[in-house]
Every structure is written in C-alpha cells, then in structure tokens.
Amino acid sequence: MTILRATDIVKYFTDPVRFQVLRGISLTVEHREFVSIIGKSGCGKSTLLYVLSTLDTDYEGTLAIADTVVTGRDQDFLAHFRGQHIGFIFQFHFLLQEFTILDNVMLPALKLGRESPATIEHRAMDLLQRMGIADYARRPAKQLSGGQQQRAAIARALINQPTLIIGDEPTGNLDSENTAIVLDLLDSICHEMGQTVIIVTHDAEVAARSDRILTMADGKIISEQTLR
Amino acid sequence: MTSSLIVYTRIVVTHLRSRRRQTILSALGITLGIAFYIAMVSFMTGVNQFLEDIMLSATPHIRLYNDVVLDSVSIAQRWFGTSAFVFLHHPKAAQRTRAIRNAPEIVGILRRQQQEVFGVSPRVTAQIYYTQGITEIPGTLVGVDLIEENKLFAVSSKITEGSLRNVLTTDDGIMIGGGLADKLNVHVGDRIPITLSSGVQRLMTIAAVMRFGIAQIDNVQAYTTLKTVQRLLGKDQRYITDIYIKLHNRNDAPRLAGLYTQLFDCTAEDWQTFNATILVSFTIRNILTYAVSISMLTVAGFGIYNILTMMILEKLKDIAILKATGFSPRDIRMIVLGQSLVLGIAGGAVGMLLGLLMSFGISRVPFRNEFLPGMEYLPVDFSPVHYVVAVTFALLAATIAGIFPARRAARIDPVAILRG
Ligand SMILES: Nc1ncnc2c1ncn2[C@@H]1O[C@H](COP(=O)(O)OP(=O)(O)O)[C@@H](O)[C@H]1O
Ligand SMILES: [Mg+2]
Numbered sequence: 001m002t003i004l005r006a007t008d009i010v011k012y013f014t015d016p017v018r019f020q021v022l023r024g025i026s027l028t029v030e031h032r033e034f035v036s037i038i039g040k041s042g043c044g045k046s047t048l049l050y051v052l053s054t055l056d057t058d059y060e061g062t063l064a065i066a067d068t069v070v071t072g073r074d075q076d077f078l079a080h081f082r083g084q085h086i087g088f089i090f091q092f093h094f095l096l097q098e099f100t101i102l103d104n105v106m107l108p109a110l111k112l113g114r115e116s117p118a119t120i121e122h123r124a125m126d127l128l129q130r131m132g133i134a135d136y137a138r139r140p141a142k143q144l145s146g147g148q149q150q151r152a153a154i155a156r157a158l159i160n161q162p163t164l165i166i167g168d169e170p171t172g173n174l175d176s177e178n179t180a181i182v183l184d185l186l187d188s189i190c191h192e193m194g195q196t197v198i199i200v201t202h203d204a205e206v207a208a209r210s211d212r213i214l215t216m217a218d219g220k221i222i223s224e225q226t227l228r
Numbered sequence: 229m230t231s232s233l234i235v236y237t238r239i240v241v242t243h244l245r246s247r248r249r250q251t252i253l254s255a256l257g258i259t260l261g262i263a264f265y266i267a268m269v270s271f272m273t274g275v276n277q278f279l280e281d282i283m284l285s286a287t288p289h290i291r292l293y294n295d296v297v298l299d300s301v302s303i304a305q306r307w308f309g310t311s312a313f314v315f316l317h318h319p320k321a322a323q324r325t326r327a328i329r330n331a332p333e334i335v336g337i338l339r340r341q342q343q344e345v346f347g348v349s350p351r352v353t354a355q356i357y358y359t360q361g362i363t364e365i366p367g368t369l370v371g372v373d374l375i376e377e378n379k380l381f382a383v384s385s386k387i388t389e390g391s392l393r394n395v396l397t398t399d400d401g402i403m404i405g406g407g408l409a410d411k412l413n414v415h416v417g418d419r420i421p422i423t424l425s426s427g428v429q430r431l432m433t434i435a436a437v438m439r440f441g442i443a444q445i446d447n448v449q450a451y452t453t454l455k456t457v458q459r460l461l462g463k464d465q466r467y468i469t470d471i472y473i474k475l476h477n478r479n480d481a482p483r484l485a486g487l488y489t490q491l492f493d494c495t496a497e498d499w500q501t502f503n504a505t506i507l508v509s510f511t512i513r514n515i516l517t518y519a520v521s522i523s524m525l526t527v528a529g530f531g532i533y534n535i536l537t538m539m540i541l542e543k544l545k546d547i548a549i550l551k552a553t554g555f556s557p558r559d560i561r562m563i564v565l566g567q568s569l570v571l572g573i574a575g576g577a578v579g580m581l582l583g584l585l586m587s588f589g590i591s592r593v594p595f596r597n598e599f600l601p602g603m604e605y606l607p608v609d610f611s612p613v614h615y616v617v618a619v620t621f622a623l624l625a626a627t628i629a630g631i632f633p634a635r636r637a638a639r640i641d642p643v644a645i646l647r648g
Pocket of ligand 2 (some may be wrong): 046
C-alpha cells in the first residue's frame with residue numbers, strides 16, 4: 001500500500017535571486033517503510049521535507065498522502081490533515097517553551113479532539129515513559145536539556161498515531177547515547193507500530209538502519225538504495 | 229468544538245501567565261478606562277437628573293396664557309371688507325387683554341380631565357417694584373391658589389423661613405424668593421413697600437421665604453393669594469393671566485398642548501418648548517461625558533493592541549509549531565482574539581468594581597448649597613445601564629484591538645520561522 005506519492009515536485013526560491021531548489025522530484029513511500037534521505041548540505045532536503053509535510057504549499061507538481069491529494073487544498077484543511085496524518089520532528093527540537101512537557105505532547109491530540117483528555121493524557125504519559133522522560137512530564141519545556149526536549153518532540157509527533165512521521169535530522173543535535181535511543185524508537189515505530197517514517201540525516205550509521213536510502217544532489221534524487 | 233475551546237483556553241492562559249506584568253498592565257488600561265467611564269457617567273447623570281428634577285419641580289407641564297399678538301387683519305380692513313385696499317403704516321402689537329378669556333370655565337374643564345391631568349393652578353402675575361430706601365428693585369408678584377400650587381409644586385418643601393399657613397393668614401402676606409430676600413435684606417415679619425406699574429402702592433408683609441434653586445423664581449418672584457393680586461390690579465375674580473397644568477405623564481405635554489390651543493382661546497405651551505435651552509445643555513453635557521469616556525477606552529484598546537502585537541512577535545515560533553502540529557489559521561486567530569477578550573473581560577470586571585467604588589465615594593462627598601435645597605451629597609445615579617454599557621464598550625474595545633493582531637498571527641508562514 002502506498003502512503004505517499006509525490007510527482008514531479010518543482011520549487012523555486014525567488015529571494016535573493018530566482019533559483020530552482022527542487023528540480024522534479026518523484027517518489028513513492030510504502031506503508032511501514034523507513035526511508036532516509038541523505039545529501040550534501042544545501043541540496044534541498046529540508047525544503048523537500050516541508051513540501052512533503054504539507055507545511056509548504058508553494059510548489060509545482062502533485063502530492064498525495066494516504067490516498068488524499070493535498071496539493072491545492074486550503075490552509076484550514078491542511079492543518080486538520082496534518083493533525084490527523086503527519087507527525088513532524090524538526091531539526092531543532094521545537095517545543096512550546098512555557099508549556100509543560102506533557103502539555104506539549106498532548107496539545108496536537110487535544111486539538112484533533114478524537115479522544116477524551118484522559119485517554120490522551122494516558123497515551124502521552126506512555127510515550128514519555130518510552131522516551132525515558134516521564135519524570136519530567138510536569139516540568140516546563142525550557143527546563144529540559146536539548147536531548148530531552150528532542151525526545152519530547154518525538155513523543156509529540158507520535159501522539160496522534162499519524163500515518164506518516166517526517167523528521168529533519170532528528171538526531172542531528174544529539175550525542176551518541178541519545179542518538180541510539182531515538183534510532184531504536186524510530187525503528188520500532190515502523191516495525192512494531194506499523195507507521196511510516198521519512199527522515200533526512202547526515203549520519204551514515206542512522207541511514208544504515210533504514211529500509212531504503214535516497215541520495216539527493218542539486219534538488220534531484222540521484223540514486224536509491226534498498227537495504228531491506 | 230468544546231475540545232477546541234479547552235485547548236484555546238489552555239494556550240491563552242499559559243501565554244498570558246508567562247507575560248504576567250505586561251498582561252496586568254494592559255488589563256489595567258481597560259480597568260481604569262471602565263472605572264472612570266462608570267464614575268463619570270454615573271456622576272453626570274446624577275447631576276443631570278437632580279437638575280432636571282429641580283427644573284420640573286417648579287415648572288408646569290403645560291402653561292396656558294394670552295400671547296402678545298399682532299392682529300393680522302386690522303380693524304379698518306375689517307370695517308371696509310375685502311373689497312377695499314387698506315394701507316396701515318407701522319401697525320403696533322395690541323394685546324387685547326392679558327387675561328385668559330373664560331379662565332374659570334377652562335380651569336373647571338381641565339380639572340375634570342382626571343385621567344390625564346394631575347392638577348391645575350390658575351395664576352395672576354403683576355410686574356412690581358420693591359422699594360428699599362431710594363432704590364427700586366423690579367420683580368414679579370404672582371397670585372396663586374396656594375393650596376393647589378402646593379399640590380403641584382410642593383411649595384411648602386421649598387420654604388426656608390416662615391410657612392404656607394403664615395402666608396394664608398397674614399393680611400397682604402407674601403412668600404418671597406430667597407435671592408430677592410437676600411438682596412432686600414428682609415426676613416419674615418418685615419414689611420416692604422411695593423409699587424405697581426399703574427402707580428398703585430402698597431405695604432406687604434413677608435410671611436415666608438422660598439428657595440426653589442431656580443434663579444428665575446428665587447431672584448424675581450414673590451407669591452401671594454390670587455385675590456390679593458386681583459385686588460391690587462383692580463380686577464375681578466375672573467381675571468386669570470396664566471393657568472399651570474401638571475399631567476400624570478409629562479410626555480403627554482406636547483400632544484395635549486396642541487389640543488388645548490385649538491380648544492381654548494389662548495396659547496398652550498409644553499415644558500419641552502419653554503425649557504428647550506436647558507434640555508440642549510443636558511444633551512451637550514452627555515455628549516461631552518461620552519466623548520471623554522470613549523477616548524479613555526480607545527487608549528485602553530491601544531494598550532491591548534500593543535501587548536498582543538508584542539506577544540505575537542515574541543511567540544512567532546510557538547505559532548509556527550502550533551500550525552505544524554494541526555492548528556489552522558482559524559485556531560490561531562481564535563487564540564489571539566481569546567487573549568484579547570480575556571484582557572477585556574478581566575480588566576472590565578475589575579473596572580466595574582472600581583467604578584462602583586468610585587461612584588460610591590463621590591456619592592459620599594458632602595455638598596451643601598443654600599441655592600440647591602435638598603442636596604446634601606453630590607448626586608450619583610447608580611443605574612445598572614451604565615455598567616452594561618461599560619462592559620459592552622470593554623468587550624468592543626478588546627475585540628477591535630484583537631482583530632488585527634489575530635489576523636496577522638493567522639497569516640504567519642510556519643516554514644519561514646521553522647527553518648531558523
Ligand atoms: N527561504 C529561502 N529563500 C531563499 N533560499 C533558501 C531559503 N531557504 C533555503 N534556501 C536555500 O535553498 C537551498 C536548499 O536549502 P535546504 O533545503 O535547507 O538544504 P538542506 O536541508 O539540504 O541543507 C540552500 O541553498 C538554501 O540556501
Ligand atoms: Mg536542512
């Protein structure tokens with residue numbers, strides 16, 4: 001079953017001069033797949049992830065996720081769609097600094113409103129437990145270290161049990177210990193929880209854990225390597 | 229929907245709590261705006277009502293009198309008929325008589341209209357001079373049916389010296405206006421010579437001093453019985469120059485005045501007409517109050533606008549994160565607007581309380597003035613209408629102040645911010 005299908009994605013930046021960042025990218029990702037994207041800095045990986053996550057709508061080509069064409073839909077639709085289908089892990093663990101870790105994790109689910117607050121809180125605590133930061137659940141985010149915040153951000157990405165998890169160098173700012181924890185987690189997300197993962201990484205070790213590696217250069221996918 | 233509300237509330241509260249000082253300061257703007265609005269409007273309305281009550285306590289709802297008229301058809305024209313051309317140079321206003329024709333019958337008719345008419349008081353006025361040494365002070369001597377006049381205008385409550393009874397029992401006794409009494413330096417029991425325009429002179433006795441708080445009465449008029457003035461003028465008992473009418477509902481006055489003008493051979497004027505200038509001054513005072521209050525609330529609104537704009541700039545990252553995790557532009561708009569409304573409601577609630585306290589404080593300020601009988605403290609109107617208007621204003625100011633920041637926040641492009 002195909003979870004994501006991108007066809008001929010083309011994107012330009014116009015500032016400071018017009019140039020083509022993405023030069024016709026087509027890609028399909030299957031259910032339960034763990035795909036990693038590698039490539040030199042500045043080749044357009046982050047830009048591609050923002051398009052795939054529906055946050056960036058300024059592109060040419062078409063994008064379908066979970067049998068829904070999202071290209072051309074309005075912001076209100078896309079916001080709801082993201083809440084339901086996409087969990088995003090940013091390069092710099094972006095949490096709401098004044099909210100508690102638990103609130104950070106729960107908010108997307110409370111917004112989606114599919115379940116009762118009690119159920120949501122229960123699952124959030126469960127996820128924090130698995131990330132090893134349950135003890136900090138009631139602390140404001142700003143009191144936690146970078147590694148702890150990144151793990152909370154992963155818990156937030158998982159709270160709505162999304163179809164697709166997208167990560168932009170989720171281990172980029174972590175030490176080797178935290179990297180190992182996060183990788184194990186992503187691995188188990190795909191192979192035990194039945195979700196699909198796309199991450200950008202610089203780390204060859206991280207890429208080696210995935211099912212398929214896509215290599216980008218100059219806004220194109222230049223090679224593809226299936227590991228499993 | 230309810231789950232959305234819970235989420236909005238949680239975000240609004242957390243964001244406001246993390247900016248406690250700014251939050252309190254901007255809510256304080258609304259608080260002071262509302263409090264001053266309530267205090268000012270309550271005080272102003274209190275003063276207006278007090279003055280209006282005084283004014284209406286001494287004025288009739290309808291006044292019947294014989295106007296000075298210029299006959300449009302001269303006697304010569306009437307004599308020669310329409311077939312002749314009559315040229316008359318400089319025709320003069322001829323008042324046939326100051327008296328109302330058939331006044332006793334009119335009074336009788338009016339007194340029978342008990343559904344609409346509360347009371348009828350016939351009067352005779354005479355222009356006089358009070359002689360004090362070699363100076364002569366002009367004034368008006370009003371002959372009234374004192375019992376009826378008292379029923380209409382609570383005259384006895386305006387008496388500061390002497391009594392109504394005293395006037396009725398003293399020969400040629402008069403009840404003199406307070407201002408006039410001060411000017412003439414007379415007290416109850418004193419005698420004062422008066423001169424009529426006809427040259428007739430007479431010695432009157434001060435039987436009471438009255439203070440209405442209205443200069444036109446207190447500084448000019450003196451009351452006595454109908455008969456006394458009729459006698460001074462050398463007229464009979466049918467001689468009545470004015471008929472004062474009080475109605476059950478003062479708003480009926482214009483309609484009934486029109487009816488009486490048609491019905492009786494005299495002029496009928498309603499209180500709105502002969503108090504037009506005073507009513508205009510009330511309106512202007514009200515406009516002034518509202519203008520000042522609205523400007524204060526506008527300033528408060530700008531305070532809210534400022535803090536929201538600042539908060540949005542500080543919270544760009546938060547807004548981007550919320551958008552990335554399933555919050556729509558509409559949700560963001562509601563959150564910012566919610567913050568604005570919380571400021572407005574909290575500030576407004578405290579402002580109402582403060583306004584009530586201030587109004588109460590004003591109403592305890594002693595204010596005694598011999599020219600304003602019946603006033604002991606500054607008058608304040610505690611009607612809830614002012615509070616309802618204040619809350620409406622607070623919410624309106626907060627909403628308007630929130631709209632632009634809310635729209636701005638909703639338009640923020642998350643990608644631009646999340647890229648760093
Ligand atoms: N908002 C922007 N405006 C103009 N150019 C941009 C913008 N964001 C990124 N770029 C450029 O686009 C290219 C791709 O950026 P990015 O997708 O972040 O690369 P990567 O994530 O692969 O390092 C880079 O050359 C970067 O400088
Ligand atoms: Mg990047």
